[in-house]
Amino acid sequence: MSSAVASRLSWGLILSTLDFLACLLFAFLHDGTFSVNNFTSQFTNFSFFTCTIDLFLLQFIRSALWFVPAIIHIINKPDTLSSWKEPIFCASLLICAASPTKLLLLTERLKPDEFLTFGDTAFLIWNFLAAIILDSSWNRYFSRTPSSYIILDEDNEDLEHRPKETFELIFRLLQYCKREWLWHISGFSWLFIYSVTRIFVPYYTGQVIATVVATKSYPALSNAVYIMTFISLVSAVAAGFRGGSFEYAYARIQRSIRYDLFSGLVRQDVAFYDAHKTGEITSRLAADCQTMSDTVALNVNVFLRNCVMLLGSMIFMMKLSWRLSLVTFILVPIIFVASKIFGTYYDLLSERTQDAVAESNDVAEEVLSTMRTVRSFACEKVEADRFYDKLTVTLNVTRTKAIAYVGFLWVSELFQSFIIVAVLWYGGHLVLTGKMKADLLVSFLLYQMQLGDNLRQMGEVWTGLMQSVGASRKVFEYIDREPQIQHHGEYQPENVVGKIEFRNVHFSYPTRSDQPILRDLSFTVEPGETVALVGPSGSGKSSCIALLENFYLPNAGQVLVDGVPLEEYEHHYIHKKIALVGQEPVLFARSVMENVRYGVDVQDTEVIKSCEMANAHGFIMQTTLKYETNVGEKGTQMSGGQKQRIAIARALVREPAILLLDEATSALDTESEHVVQEAIYKNLGGKSVILIAHRLSTVEKADKIVVISKGKVEQIGSHEQLLADKEGTYAKLVQRQMMGEQKPKKNNGANSKRPANSINVGGTSQGNAMSLLSTSFSQSASSVTSH
Numbered sequence: 001m002s003s004a005v006a007s008r009l010s011w012g013l014i015l016s017t018l019d020f021l022a023c024l025l026f027a028f029l030h031d032g033t034f035s036v037n038n039f040t041s042q043f044t045n046f047s048f049f050t051c052t053i054d055l056f057l058l059q060f061i062r063s064a065l066w067f068v069p070a071i072i073h074i075i076n077k078p079d080t081l082s083s084w085k086e087p088i089f090c091a092s093l094l095i096c097a098a099s100p101t102k103l104l105l106l107t108e109r110l111k112p113d114e115f116l117t118f119g120d121t122a123f124l125i126w127n128f129l130a131a132i133i134l135d136s137s138w139n140r141y142f143s144r145t146p147s148s149y150i151i152l153d154e155d156n157e158d159l160e161h162r163p164k165e166t167f168e169l170i171f172r173l174l175q176y177c178k179r180e181w182l183w184h185i186s187g188f189s190w191l192f193i194y195s196v197t198r199i200f201v202p203y204y205t206g207q208v209i210a211t212v213v214a215t216k217s218y219p220a221l222s223n224a225v226y227i228m229t230f231i232s233l234v235s236a237v238a239a240g241f242r243g244g245s246f247e248y249a250y251a252r253i254q255r256s257i258r259y260d261l262f263s264g265l266v267r268q269d270v271a272f273y274d275a276h277k278t279g280e281i282t283s284r285l286a287a288d289c290q291t292m293s294d295t296v297a298l299n300v301n302v303f304l305r306n307c308v309m310l311l312g313s314m315i316f317m318m319k320l321s322w323r324l325s326l327v328t329f330i331l332v333p334i335i336f337v338a339s340k341i342f343g344t345y346y347d348l349l350s351e352r353t354q355d356a357v358a359e360s361n362d363v364a365e366e367v368l369s370t371m372r373t374v375r376s377f378a379c380e381k382v383e384a385d386r387f388y389d390k391l392t393v394t395l396n397v398t399r400t401k402a403i404a405y406v407g408f409l410w411v412s413e414l415f416q417s418f419i420i421v422a423v424l425w426y427g428g429h430l431v432l433t434g435k436m437k438a439d440l441l442v443s444f445l446l447y448q449m450q451l452g453d454n455l456r457q458m459g460e461v462w463t464g465l466m467q468s469v470g471a472s473r474k475v476f477e478y479i480d481r482e483p484q485i486q487h488h489g490e491y492q493p494e495n496v497v498g499k500i501e502f503r504n505v506h507f508s509y510p511t512r513s514d515q516p517i518l519r520d521l522s523f524t525v526e527p528g529e530t531v532a533l534v535g536p537s538g539s540g541k542s543s544c545i546a547l548l549e550n551f552y553l554p555n556a557g558q559v560l561v562d563g564v565p566l567e568e569y570e571h572h573y574i575h576k577k578i579a580l581v582g583q584e585p586v587l588f589a590r591s592v593m594e595n596v597r598y599g600v601d602v603q604d605t606e607v608i609k610s611c612e613m614a615n616a617h618g619f620i621m622q623t624t625l626k627y628e629t630n631v632g633e634k635g636t637q638m639s640g641g642q643k644q645r646i647a648i649a650r651a652l653v654r655e656p657a658i659l660l661l662d663e664a665t666s667a668l669d670t671e672s673e674h675v676v677q678e679a680i681y682k683n684l685g686g687k688s689v690i691l692i693a694h695r696l697s698t699v700e701k702a703d704k705i706v707v708i709s710k711g712k713v714e715q716i717g718s719h720e721q722l723l724a725d726k727e728g729t730y731a732k733l734v735q736r737q738m739m740g741e742q743k744p745k746k747n748n749g750a751n752s753k754r755p756a757n758s759i760n761v762g763g764t765s766q767g768n769a770m771s772l773l774s775t776s777f778s779q780s781a782s783s784v785t786s787h
Contacts, residue, residue, distance in 0.1 A: 008070035008142065015137060016063035022126050023059045027052065029119025038119070048105050052123045055102060058095055062134050065091065069142040088138045089340060093333035095131035099124045100326040107323065169469045172476065173296045176256055180249045187245035188304060194238035195305050197231045199312030202450055204228050206443025246301045254293030257475070261285055264479040270551040271484060271510040279362025284474055287357055291471040299464040306454040306461070313451045320444045321436045327426050328451060331419050338415075342408040349401045350470025356397050358474075360390035369634075416452045423448050484510070485553055487571035496577045496657035497562050498688030500525035500548065505557035507543055507711075517543045518554070519711040525704075528686035532693060532702035534730070540711045541692045542583070545662050548690070549580055561658070576600065579656035583663035583692075585647030587635030592620055593627040596649045610653035616645035661691035696734065705730065 030038035030052060042053040065088060072084075103124055106116060116124075177184055208224045265281060273281075317325040367374055367383045374383055427444060430436035507518040518540045525531045533541040546552055547559050550566055559566045566574065576599075587595050596607045607627070611617040619642055623629040635643040651659060693699050700719040707715040707722070707730050714729050715722055722730035 009067070011137070011141065012063075012066040012070055015066045015133070016059075019059050019062055019130055022130075023056045023123070026119050026123035026126060027056050029122070030117065032117040032119060049109050050106070052102065052106075052120055055098065055123050055127050058098060058127060059130070061091070062095070062130055065134060066137070066142075084142075085138060086341060086344065089135055090337045092131040092135035093337050095134070096128055097330050097333045099128040100330050102127075104323060104326050104330075169472050169476065170465055173292065173465075173468055173472055174300065176253045176293075176296065177249070177300050179256055180252045183245050183249040183252065184300075187242055187249060187301065190238045190242035190245060191301065191305050192308060194235055194242055195308035196312065197235040197238065198309055198450075199316065200231055201228070201235075202313075202446035203316060203443050204231070205446055206439070209442050242301075246298075250293055250298070253296065254289065257293050258285060258289045260479050261289060261475055264481065267483060268478075268481065269483040269485040270546070272481070274509065274511045277362045277366070279365030280358040281478075282365055283354075283358035283361035284478060287361070288354055288471040288475050291354070292468050292475060295464045295468040295471075299461045299468070302457055302464075303461045306457050310451065310454040310458070313447045313454065317444060317447050317451070320440045320447070321427070321430060323430060323435065324423060324427050324444055327422050328419055328448060331415055331422070332455065334415055338408060338411040342404060342411075344466075345404055346401065347466040347469050349397060349404065350467045351473055352397045352470075353394065353401065354471050354474065356390070356394040360387060360394055363387050363390050412456060416456065419452060420445075420448060485550065485567070489568045489570050489574075491564055491568045492570045492573045493562070496574075498525075498527040498657040498686075499560075499562050500658065500688060500690065501558075501560040501563070502544065502547075503558045503560060505547065505559060506555045507540075507547060507552065507557075508555060509543075509552070517711050518547075520557070521708070521711060521713055522557075523706050523713055523716060525688050525690060527688055529703045530689040530691065530701070531704045531706060532691050532699045533706050533708060534693070534699055535708035539708045541708055542662055544708075545580065545660050545690065545692065548658075548660060549578065550574070576654055577656055578658045578660065579651035579654050580660040581644070581647050581651045581662065585635070585643050587631045587638070587643055587646060589630065589633045591625075591628045591630055592623075592646060595631060595646055596653055598650060600654050602653055607649070607653055610649040611646075613652050614645045614648035616642070616649050619645075657687055659687055659689045661689065661693075663692055 024039070027039045027042070028034050028036060030042065039053075042051040045051075046053060048054070068084065103116075106120060110116075204224055204227055208221065208228065212221060262285060265285070314325065317328070363383075363386055367387070374380060423445065427436065427441050431438050431441055501524045502521055505518050505521045506516065507521075508514070508516045517538075521540065521544070523531075533544060535541050543552075547554055548566070550571075553567070561569065561574070561578075588598065592611075593604065593607055596610060604627070608617060611620060620626060620629070629637075631638050631643075631646070635646070638646065691702065699705060702719070704716065704718060705722055706713055709729070715725075717725075722728055723734060725731055
C-alpha cells in the first residue's frame with residue numbers, strides 16, 4: 001500500500017469515526033438523558049416530526065465521501081481528485097440545509113412553551129458543522145495531488161495551487177478597491193444609509209396595507225405614509241451620493257489597473273514581444289482592463305448594498321417569524337449550488353471570450369498599421385473576411401455564454417418562485433394554527449420578495465466577478481511576469497572608453513531556441529575603432545547588435561564593454577553611452593524636436609547641431625513648423641531617407657561612446673549618404689562604431705572588417721588586408737560583386753535586364769559597387785562554406 005493511499009485511509013477513518021461517535025452520542029441523548037433506548041426506539045417508532053435518526057443516516061454519506069480519495073488512489077487516478085471538489089461542495093450545502101429543515105419538523109408539534117432537548121439541538125448543530133468539515137477537509141487536504149504524482153518542472157510546479165486561483169484573483173481585484181479607500185468610504189457610508197432605509201420599506205408597506213384593511217383609519221394611514229415618504233427621500237438622496245462616489249472610484253480604479261499593466265509591459269524584455277502579438281497586448285490593455293475596473297467596482301457596490309439589505313431583511317424576518325424564515329434559508333443553499341456550478345463554467349467561458357477578443361483586436365491592429373501594404377496588394381476584402389472570422393469565433397463563445405446564462409436564470413427563477421410558494425403555504429399554515437399574526441404575513445412576504453431580489457443580485461455579482469476573473473487572469477499574468485533580463489546592474493563609471501568584446505558567445509532567440517544563431521563567436525572592437533560586420537542574411541550580424549543593446553542574454557559566453565560584462569552596468573547609464581540607429585528606424589508621432597531629444601535632456605541648440613551632423617537640418621527647416629513638425633505615426637509623414645537621418649541625429653545628440661549602425665544609411669541616396677557618412681566620421685571624436693552594411697563604399701572605410709557566416713567569425717582585417725588574401729571569402733565576394741555590377745554595361749538599352757545578384761544604385765562606378773555580400777553572399781553560401 002502506497003503512502004498516499006495509507007494517508008487518505010487514515011484521515012478518512014479518523015474523520016468518519018469522529019463523526020460516527022458524535023452522531024451516536026447525540027442520538028443517545030435524544031430525550032435529554034443518556035440512554036441506548038433513545039437510539040433504538042427511534043427505529044421502531046420513527047417519525048419525521050419527533051425522531052433525529054435520519055440525521056444519523058446522513059453520517060454514512062459523509063463517511064463514504066471521506067473514503068473516496070483513498071478509493072481513487074487505489075484505482076490509480078489521483079489526477080481526478082480536483083474534479084470532485086464541486087460535487088463535494090454541493091453535497092455539503094445540501095447536508096447543511098438538512099439542519100434547518102429538521103428544526104422546522106421537530107418544532108412543528110411542540111407547544112409554544114416547549115423547547116428542543118439538548119441532544120436534538122446538539123445533533124442539529126453537529127450536522128451543520130460536519131458538512132462544513134467535509135467541504136473544508138476536501139479543499140485543504142483530499143483534493144490536493146500528492147507530491148509523488150506531480151511532475152516537478154516549471155510548468156507544473158504550482159499545479160496544486162491552481163484550485164485557489166479564482167479566489168486569489170478575486171481577492172487581488174478587491175485590493176484595487178482598497179487603494180481608493182477615501183472614495184469608497186464615502187460610497188459605503190451613503191450605501192449603508194440607503195440600504196438601511198430600504199430595509200424599513202417592506203415593514204411600513206405592510207403596515208399601510210394592514211391599517212387600511214384592519215382599522216380603516218385615516219390618521220393611522222397618514223402616519224404610515226408620512227414615515228414612508230421620509231424614508232423614500234432619505235433613500236433617494238443617499239442613492240445619488242452613493243452613485244457619484246462609486247462612479248469616481250471606478251475611474252480611479254481603471255487608471256490604477258491600466259497603469260500597473262502598462263508599467264509591467266514596458267519593463268518586459270524584447271523576447272516577450274517576439275512571442276506576443278502587439279494587438280493581443282493592446283486588447284489586454286484596453287478591453288480587459290475596462291472589464292476588470294467596471295465589473296469589480298460595480299459588483300463591490302452591488303454586493304455590499306445587498307449584504308446590508310440581506311442582513312437587515314433576515315433580522316426583520318426572524319423577528320416576524322423565525323419558523324417562516326427557516327423555509328427561505330433551507331432553499332438558499334440550493335441556489336448557491338446552482339450559482340457555484342454556473343460561476344465556474346462562466347469563468348472558463350469569460351476567459352475564452354477575452355482570448356477571442358484579443359485575437360480579433362490583433363488582426364485589426366496588424367491590418368490598420370500596415371494599410372499601405374494591404375492597399376498595394378488589393379487585400380481589403382481578404383483582411384475584412386479574416387477579421388469577420390475572428391469575430392465569429394467570439395460570437396460563438398458568447399452564444400455559449402448566453403445559453404449557460406439562460407440555464408442559470410431558469411434554475412434561479414424556478415427556485416425563487418418555489419420559495420415564494422413554500423412561504424405562502426407555510427405562512428398560511430402558521431396563521432391558521434395561531435403561531436403567527438395575520439397582519440405580519442404581508443410584511444413577511446414583502447421581505448421575502450426583497451430577500452429574493454437581494455439573493456438574485458448577489459448571484460449576478462458572482463457571475464460578474466467570474467467575468468472579471470476571466471479578464472484579469474492574463475492581465476495579472478503580464479503584471480507579475482518577471483522579465484528574463486533583470487536590470488540590477490549598478491556600475492556607472494565616470495567615463496566609457498568604448499572597448500567592446502564578444503567572448504565565446506553562443507546565442508539563439510528564445511522563440512527559436514532550437515536554432516542556434518551565434519556559435520562561439522569572438523571579436524574585439526578597440527576604443528575609437530570602426531568595425532564593419534558583413535555576412536549573409538541570418539548569419540548573426542543583427543544579433544550581435546541586439547546582444548550589445550542588452551535586448552537578449554547570450555546562452556553562453558559574455559559581451560563586455562571596457563572589460564565589464566554588459567549586465568553589470570546600470571540600465572539607464574549604459575543606454576546613454578550606447579546609441580543605436582536601426583535598419584528600419586521607428587519615430588514616434590511627435591515633433592522632430594521631441595524625437596531627436598527622446599530619452600535625454602538637452603538644449604535645442606544641441607538638437608539642431610546633431611541634425612546638422614546627420615544632414616537633417618536642411619529638410620527640417622523647409623517644413624512649415626520646422627522642428628515642431630509632427631512626423632506622423634511611426635514617421636509616416638517623412639520619407640525613408642528623412643526618417644533615417646532623424647534617427648541618426650537622435651543617436652548623435654546623446655554623444656555616445658559606442659555607436660551602432662545597423663544599415664543606418666541604407667535608405668539614403670548616394671549624395672546624402674556621402675554627406676551623412678562624412679558628418680558621422682568627422683564628429684565621432686574617437687568613439688567606437690559597429691556598423692552593418694551591404695554597401696562596399698560603407699564597408700571599405702571601416703578600420704576593421706569582421707566576416708561572419710553561420711554564426712562564426714571567418715575573417716577579420718581591414719579592407720586591404722582581406723582583399724590581399726585572394727583565396728579568402730571576402731576577396732571572392734568582392735570580386736563576384738564587381739563582376740555582377742559590370743555586366744549591365746554590355747547592354748545599351750535603358751530597360752535592359754540586370755543580373756539578379758546586383759543592385760544598381762546609380763552614380764560613379766565606385767558608388768555602383770555597393771551591394772556587397774547581400775544577395776551574392778546568400779546565393780553563394782555553398783561556395784563560402786567550402787572554403
